Amino acid sequence: MKLYFLLPLVTFCCVCSLVSSAQDVTETTRFTRADTLRGTLTPLRTCYDVKFYHLDVKFDLADRFISGSNRFKFAAVSDFNRLQFDLFENLHVDSVVYRSGKLPFKREANAVFVSFPENIKKGSSDEFTVFYSGHPTVTKRAPRDGGVVFSTDAAGKPFVATACEGTGASIWWPNKDHLSDEVDSMLISISVPTGLKNVSNGRLQQITDLKNGYTRFDWYVANPINNYNVAANIGDYTHFSDTYKGESGLLNLDYWVLPENKEKAVPQFKKSVPQMLAAFEYWFGRYPFYKDGYKLVDVPYPAMEHQGAIGYGGFLKGFPPNEMHAVGGKEVWDFIIVHESAHEWFGNNITAKDLADLWIHESFGTYAESLFIEYLYGKQAGQDYVAQNRAHIKNESAIVAPYHMNKMGSGEMYGKGSVLLNMVRIIINDDVKWRKILRGLNAQFRHRTVTYADIVNYISLQSGEKLNTIFDQYLRFKDIPKLELSTVKGELNCRWIADVKDFNMPIRLKFKDAEYQWIYPSSKFKPLGISGATKDNVEIDTANFLVKVEVR
Known part of the structure; x- marks a missing residue:
């Protein structure tokens, strides 16, 4: 999730055919062949539907080198003998193994094209495994720039994490790197130098001493997950836990922080997380990932909405603005926990099929902040909060980007997008119906990928209002009416x-x-x-x- 510093008190985090003549595209937009290969769903990508990944990666922290494999289990959507997966070209594909044999492959930019010895028939289930290695992209500005963050904690021990929204998960592991294809479940196995821990998405299944100076941590994700949410977080973590009695029963809450931050984390997390869950289950419905639980994980960058393992950089010194906010002089609330956790509903539960529609994640995620405020302090406080979002709206570019080009829209998707959603609420003029719509979105599209039309048409239908031209004007064009x-x-x-x-x-x-x-x-x-x-x-x-x- 990219960070946009728009207000003195609020940080907005994160983040071929076009959309017909309704799309306002800046004249300076230029796309490369690599953009097309990543963004377009060609037959080489739509021919197979990935059902399960087993990502197994070793992190050599001293050399900043990774090596391992990813197993693709898929269902054939059509007959094919060739497909595309994705891996950044600075990482080496060592081999692609299929039924004990190696498959030929070719590379172009960050795309890998694999040929099979015979046709794979529509409706069949099959698998292949990609072995790879190399020095991954290192970033010092995560999550603004994707890659791996290599840093150290206060004791000088390694503190390493991944973040790749926008840039793409293939910056550090091989996969079909398109938002439209979420696996149903996943096993994440990360091997790290013994003495450190890895925390990833899902639930910890097993810790194995590999007897070679490395320890493997196996995490199983039981719910669908999008590629950029898959995370490795490596450090000298300490763990504490809690539970929350929510709409679907008892939810496990797990917190992984550096020892230096535990004293601050325990009271802050145990207070703020239940508040957040109560507010968002009220507005959006049950937390989407009870099977996997909820985690906050200390990370060496500001924040990221990794599914079931929210990256929390709130302890970073000098992170502007302070992640703690107050409403009308009342008790403070934690911006990172609220905004990033809102993405568990909008972004992780409901995921845009194309990066161009990232407003579905960020407009709702930013708007959710005001709903949290309203839940705690009343409607007027929430409306006052929305009003702040207008301060730096510049109307310089469209929120929806060109489709099929792996392109994100403008940062206006945060503030302007949240103001748009509040306008829609005012037009509907029925708060009971509005809450029902927000909850209905998360039920109707539970664990699904969606299009622009899916969201806009649902809100229009359920509200009984003609809202399509309103969404189109504010999202597809830079100017306001x-x-x-x-x-x-x-x-x-x-x-x-x-x-x-x-x-x-x-x-x-x-x-x-x-x-x-x-x-x-x-x-x-x-x-x-x-x-x-x-x-x-x-x-x-x-x-x-x-x-x-x-x-x-």
Whole structure:
């Protein structure tokens, strides 16, 4: 999750065919062959559906070298004898093994093309294993830049972690590196120098002393997981735990921190995590991964929403702004726990099929912060929090990026996206229905990958409101709509000016010191239909609606 420092008190974390003429793409956008190979679902990728990975990797920390294998168990979606998987070209493919034999392969950029000796038939189940090694990409700006972070703790011991959202999981392990294909389950085996521990996603199954100076930690993920969420976290960890009685029963809470941080972590985690879970289970429904449990893991970078193993860098010195926030002078809350854990519902439970739609993760994740505030301190406090998100909205580029190019949209997906969702709530004008929609999204699309249309159509259908043009204008185009007011023959008229054809959004106005009432402008001038309304005595609700107003 990329970090955008937009507000003095709030950090927004993380993060071919286009979207027809509705897509506003900046003219400077340039794509490479590597972008196409990563972003496009060609027949060489859609021919197989990966069901299970067994990732088995040894970390040589002294040499910053990794070696190991990944086993692909898949179902054939069509007949094929050739497929593509992905691995960054700085890592070496040692061999691809299939039924005890080695398969020929070719590489182009970060794509690997494997040929099979005979056709694999549609509907069949099969597997192959990729053996690989090399020096992975090292990053000092995770999660902004993907790769492996090599650092040390206060005692000088190794402190190492992976983070690869946006860049792609193939920066450190071989896989079908596309968000549309999540495995149903996974075994993660990480071998580290004896004396250190590895913490990954899922539940710890076994610790094995390999008798060669290394210890292997086996973690099993029982739920579907997207590739960039798979994590290795290596350090001199200490562990403590708790439980939470939630909507699906008892949820295991596990915390892995460096010894130097345990004294701070114990009271902070045991207070903040139950608060977060209570708020988000109320708004979004049951925590999606009871089988795997919930973990916070100390990491040497700010934060990351790794499924069931949230990367928590809140102990980093100088991390701006301070991860602890207060509402109206009341008790503080932990931004990292709240924002990153919101992704367990939006991002991990519901995952965008294409990186271009990362707003599904980040707009909802940022908006969830205000819902957390509302749950604890009341609706007005939550609305005040949303209002802060407007401070640095620049409307410089579209939130939805070009599809099939492994491209993320602009950082506006955080603040502007959260304001959009709050506007939709106001338009629906029924908080009971809005909560039902948020919970319904997580039930309808539980453990699934989704498209833009899946989310927008669901909200529109369940709300009974025509919301498609609203989402399109705010997400697919950089500019916000303009409400034009004009007096015609003594009567106040209005219309919308927008990029989206037939843009149609209700909005509120009021006479000074009166209650808000709704008007329903369209793309054509028409009377407001409110007796006595003039350009001088009405106020448009620009506090809650992100629009321009022009009076002629």
